[in-house]
Amino acid sequence: MSNAIRCRGIRGATTVEADSREAIIAATIEMLNAIVEANEVEVGEIASAFFTTTPDLTAEFPALAARQIGWTGVALMGAQEMAVPGSLQRCLRVLMHVNTAKRADEIRHIYLRGAKALRPDLVAAAEAAPAKTSAGR
Numbered sequence: 001m002s003n004a005i006r007c008r009g010i011r012g013a014t015t016v017e018a019d020s021r022e023a024i025i026a027a028t029i030e031m032l033n034a035i036v037e038a039n040e041v042e043v044g045e046i047a048s049a050f051f052t053t054t055p056d057l058t059a060e061f062p063a064l065a066a067r068q069i070g071w072t073g074v075a076l077m078g079a080q081e082m083a084v085p086g087s088l089q090r091c092l093r094v095l096m097h098v099n100t101a102k103r104a105d106e107i108r109h110i111y112l113r114g115a116k117a118l119r120p121d122l123v124a125a126a127e128a129a130p131a132k133t134s135a136g137r
Contacts, residue, residue: 003101007047010035010107013093015114021060024053028065028092031112035096038108038129047097048075054091055083062092091115 014031017023028051035041049071051062063076081093091114100107108129109122116123 005099005101007097008100008102008104008107010039010041010096010098011094011109012096012111013091013115013118014112015088016057016090016092019057019059019090024057024060024062024092025065025068027113028062028094029069031092031094031110032066032069032071034110034112035094035108038110039098039100039102041096041098041100043071043074045099046071046074047099048077049097050095051076051078052081052093053078054081054087054089056089057092062094088114088118091118 012031012035014027016027032049036043049063049066053062061078063078066074066076081087081091093115108125109119111119111123
């Protein structure tokens with residue numbers, strides 16, 4: 001049963017330099033590509049992706065970036081995070097649901113840029129793991 005395909009959640013987060021369409025798209029693409037590479041995900045294995053942004057990011061939907069990189073058959077949704085005082089600003093997050101044979105402890109959650117502060121434990125684990133190649137992705 002170890003090779004059984006299951007739906008797993010993969011988390012990711014990054015910060016955006018400015019509230020501009022270009023910055024949101026670029027940061028989202030960087031984050032999604034890093035998640036796909038680190039977890040050896042095929043686009044056809046992605047069941048859905050749920051994006052959130054902090055209230056200070058309003059110039060574009062992160063899901064548009066996923067469409068631009070070819071995720072045309074993936075169910076996408078976006079929402080706004082709560083405005084918690086003192087929380088990380090200009091942050092976008094994703095929760096991807098992926099069909100995979102990987103165990104939960106084999107999933108690599110990706111935190112980039114200023115979002116590394118959200119989960120330093122996962123950042124350290126991801127940086128210590130061997131690099132994956134993106135060939136054929």
